[in-house]
Each structure stands twice: as C-alpha cells, then as structure tokens.
Amino acid sequence: MPPRELEVLKLIATGFTYEEIAEQQAISVAAVRGVARRMMMRLGALNAPHAVLLAVRAGILDGRVKRRPGPPREPLTAKQRQVLAAAADGASLATVAVRLDTTPHQISARLSEAYLRLGVTDLPRSDRRAAAVDVARRRGLIPAVDQQTKDAA
Known part of the structure; x- marks a missing residue:
C-alpha cells in the first residue's frame, strides 16, 4: 500500500x-x-x-487505534455547547435530556463529540465531563458558573 x-x-x-x-x-x-x-x-x-x-x-493496522492528538478542531457546535452547558452541573444524562427535551442517547452522543473536539478523550471516563466543562469555560465556549446563575435567575 x-x-x-x-x-x-x-x-x-x-x-x-x-x-x-x-x-x-x-x-x-x-x-x-x-x-x-x-x-x-x-x-x-x-x-x-x-x-x-x-x-x-490483514495486519496492516494494529487492533483498535486510539485517537491521537491532531490539529485544533473547530469550536463546539451550538448543540454541543448547549448540551455541555446543561450537563456542567454533573446531572445525569436522563436529567439533561429532560432539560433539553431530547433523549439520553442524543445527550451522550453530543457529549462524546464535545469530548473529542475539546481533546479530553484520553482521560478516564469519570473525569471527561468535568475536564470538558473546564476547557470549554476557559475557551469561552460555554458560560462561566456566575453567568449561568445570572441567566437562570
């Protein structure tokens, strides 16, 4: 080849x-x-x-290859930002799905896409959401905690 x-x-x-x-x-x-x-x-x-x-x-590629770091990806889509912001408080997929009037499967898919785009897929599953929220807030992709509190009020 x-x-x-x-x-x-x-x-x-x-x-x-x-x-x-x-x-x-x-x-x-x-x-x-x-x-x-x-x-x-x-x-x-x-x-x-x-x-x-x-x-x-055929042995050309080794088993399951993990995603390696690449060039910076595009910022999150609007839907990914919305889902990540709604999930930022640690709520379950079902709770976030109810908040956004969708299914837990859709929430999971959007979060997984956001994790890829934010480069946190190499972390343990239990740490990915918190890391993604932190990265997204630092980049200004989702509102900071203070801004979310003001928006909710």
Whole structure:
C-alpha cells in the first residue's frame, strides 16, 4: 500500500474527518477522497469503516487505534455547547435530556463529540465531563458558573 494511502487509512482509523485529513496533509478534500477511494478499492472495502476493519484483519493496522492528538478542531457546535452547558452541573444524562427535551442517547452522543473536539478523550471516563466543562469555560465556549446563575435567575 502506498505511503499516502496508509497515512490516510491510519487517520481515518483514528477518527479524523476528510476535512481534517486534508488540512493535516496539506491537500484538498477532493484529493483525500481520491486517496481514500483508491485505498478502499485496494482493500476491497465498501466504505471507510470497512477498510479499517479489513486493514486490522490483514495486519496492516494494529487492533483498535486510539485517537491521537491532531490539529485544533473547530469550536463546539451550538448543540454541543448547549448540551455541555446543561450537563456542567454533573446531572445525569436522563436529567439533561429532560432539560433539553431530547433523549439520553442524543445527550451522550453530543457529549462524546464535545469530548473529542475539546481533546479530553484520553482521560478516564469519570473525569471527561468535568475536564470538558473546564476547557470549554476557559475557551469561552460555554458560560462561566456566575453567568449561568445570572441567566437562570
């Protein structure tokens, strides 16, 4: 497998989007899609996740690869900020879901996405939310405790 295809495969396996890969590799998103397409054809894969699975089975990639630090990600989406701010007090997923009129599954998904974007996925699960809230507050992505108290009043 050519080095560029292998690098793109590794980045896909670690959770990077085509846009992030393009930025890291200093190529266009269309070029990343082309490299990925060739790599998937070479492996006989139906899609990118299937390519990762086949590469692991073939010994090209080592088992489950953890996401490695990459370039700074985009700030949180509006929904991720809303969910993280609502969950900042340590409430359960079910409680936050009721607050935001959605499902606990959706809350969990938005929090997981926020953890990735804020770079706290390498921490133990029990520490991720607090670390994410701290990072988001320091970056001004969610209101500080004093501001949330004022908004609630």
